[in-house]
Amino acid sequence: MFYLATGNSEGLWFHLIQTVFPRYVINTLLLMAGVGILSLFFGLSSAWVIARFHFYGDRFFEWVLLLPATVPSYLIAYTYTDLLEYAGPIQGFLRKIFGWNSAADYWFPEIRSMGGAILVMSAVLYPYIYLMARTAFRLTPISYYEVSRVHNRNFSFAVDFPLARPAIFAGLSLVLMEVVSDFGTVEFFAVETLTLGIFNVWLGMNNLTAAVQIAGIAFIFILGLLYIERTARSRQRFTDTTQRNSSIPKRQADGWTSILSIVICCLPVLLGFIIPVIILLNFVFKGLSITEIDLLFSSAFNSVVLACSAAVCVMVLSTIMVIVVTYKGHPVLKVLSTVSATGYAFPGVVLAIGVISFSGSIDAVIQWVASKLFGLDDYGLMLGSIGLLIFAYVVRFQAIGFGAITSGVSRLSPNVMNASFLLGRGFSNSLLFLAPRLLRKSILAGGLLVFVDVMKELPMTLLLRPFNFETLSTYVYQFANNELLEEAALAALVIILAGLGPVILMNSSQRK
Numbered sequence: 302m303f304y305l306a307t308g309n310s311e312g313l314w315f316h317l318i319q320t321v322f323p324r325y326v327i328n329t330l331l332l333m334a335g336v337g338i339l340s341l342f343f344g345l346s347s348a349w350v351i352a353r354f355h356f357y358g359d360r361f362f363e364w365v366l367l368l369p370a371t372v373p374s375y376l377i378a379y380t381y382t383d384l385l386e387y388a389g390p391i392q393g394f395l396r397k398i399f400g401w402n403s404a405a406d407y408w409f410p411e412i413r414s415m416g417g418a419i420l421v422m423s424a425v426l427y428p429y430i431y432l433m434a435r436t437a438f439r440l441t442p443i444s445y446y447e448v449s450r451v452h453n454r455n456f457s458f459a460v461d462f463p464l465a466r467p468a469i470f471a472g473l474s475l476v477l478m479e480v481v482s483d484f485g486t487v488e489f490f491a492v493e494t495l496t497l498g499i500f501n502v503w504l505g506m507n508n509l510t511a512a513v514q515i516a517g518i519a520f521i522f523i524l525g526l527l528y529i530e531r532t533a534r535s536r537q538r539f540t541d542t543t544q545r546n547s548s549i550p551k552r553q554a555d556g557w558t559s560i561l562s563i564v565i566c567c568l569p570v571l572l573g574f575i576i577p578v579i580i581l582l583n584f585v586f587k588g589l590s591i592t593e594i595d596l597l598f599s600s601a602f603n604s605v606v607l608a609c610s611a612a613v614c615v616m617v618l619s620t621i622m623v624i625v626v627t628y629k630g631h632p633v634l635k636v637l638s639t640v641s642a643t644g645y646a647f648p649g650v651v652l653a654i655g656v657i658s659f660s661g662s663i664d665a666v667i668q669w670v671a672s673k674l675f676g677l678d679d680y681g682l683m684l685g686s687i688g689l690l691i692f693a694y695v696v697r698f699q700a701i702g703f704g705a706i707t708s709g710v711s712r713l714s715p716n717v718m719n720a721s722f723l724l725g726r727g728f729s730n731s732l733l734f735l736a737p738r739l740l741r742k743s744i745l746a747g748g749l750l751v752f753v754d755v756m757k758e759l760p761m762t763l764l765l766r767p768f769n770f771e772t773l774s775t776y777v778y779q780f781a782n783n784e785l786l787e788e789a790a791l792a793a794l795v796i797i798l799a800g801l802g803p804v805i806l807m808n809s810s811q812r813k
């Protein structure tokens with residue numbers, strides 16, 4: 302990508318700087334700020350009441366608050382547009398009740414706007430902050446609570462939130478990375494961000510060099526987020542030195558406290574999951590989505606094959622890398638494995654540019670060899686193939702598998718490999734026979750998360766898929782982008798259902 306950025310954009314880059322590029326940057330910053338603030342409000346408030354209070358339904362809300370994570374942001378954008386636009390049921394109901402005849406007779410907030418994008422994206426991205434903040438609050442030792450009471454300090458603001466700050470910043474950085482990389486929502490709402498600018502310049506103006514140069518700015522944004530997140534985590538240390546390392550007991554909420562806790566937990570779930578799912582189910586039950594059934598089945602099959610293939614590749618590579626780095630300890634391998642797991646931090650559009658350019662170089666070499674040795678012309682292996690998509694998914698989602706296997710290996714005894722060596726097995730033999738058995742839960746968890754992320758992935762799939770090849774995400778995008786959300790409802794529900802398994806798995810592991 303950096304190599305391409307040094308190319309000649311034929312004057313387009315300077316033209317972009319003078320016209321639309323400042324708008325791309327400002328809109329991206331505004332979107333990041335708005336989504337960050339609203340996601341913090343949803344995530345922190347719900348995590349705090351779940352971790353600190355007993356109230357009616359708290360065990361239920363504990364896992365229900367994760368459900369919006371199963372809804373891709375572009376899906377919620379489509380459903381809210383159908384609900385709140387001029388021809389939607391809410392404005393139609395208001396016109397009928399008050400006798401209004403046109404939009405000139407009343408004011409109604411425009412959903413296809415910066416504010417609408419902030420609302421819908423926050424409603425599905427806050428679980429990143431909720432999950433990490435909830436875990437941090439629960440890990441705060443009771444001794445800290447007792448010390449704050451002795452010194453007559455407000456525990457929440459003097460101890461609880463400051464100790465959870467690294468986890469909160471980590472969740473917030475993930476939210477903002479998703480904001481920078483989002484394409485479906487900003488494209489549908491016509492919010493011109495850096496990601497949308499890359500699409501417009503690459504596909505609309507057919508100028509890859511200028512698109513890569515915009516991608517470089519997005520790259521700088523991501524590096525800034527990573528730096529902030531790492532700094533927030535590195536500058537804080539705390540250790541509980543007491544023998545009794547128990548968590549803070551929950552208080553029983555009653556009266557208005559209980560009602561307020563329920564409202565705090567209901568609001569984000571209602572906005573991010575219940576309303577979109579009800580809208581989609583309404584289309585399905587009315588029979589409006591039962592069209593193009595053959596295309597739907599083929600898209601579902603393609604999605605499952607791609608997601609399974611990517612999950613298997615990611616988990617096999619991650620298992621090999623983590624075990625080799627852990628038990629061999631070679632510093633170069635450690636650095637390379639860490640670098641290979643950074644793809645998730647970067648927007649899918651940016652990675653797509655790098656993947657397609659690198660794959661084009663590989664194909665050029667293959668074509669040269671094929672023409673010289675076998676007399677074959679126009680022979681390529683990567684571009685326009687499913688293999689290119691799988692390769693791109695592995696680059697982007699390697700971090701998920703790497704993190705899952707690293708967590709699993711850290712819980713193994715350091716003597717496992719030595720015991721295997723004493724029993725006569727070599728390193729490769731031990732890796733082959735021990736890893737699937739000892740790490741099966743970590744492999745399953747990481748594989749499920751990769752599977753769901755591939756099912757939801759839109760920009761990379763749009764850019765790199767073969768001709769006449771649809772997945773569920775592109776199927777939904779094609780219909781919804783043509784104002785035909787009804788026909789995409791069933792496919793959208795399938796994407797959401799695919800995410801329920803990992804959400805339940807994450808919640809059960811958190812409870813343990």
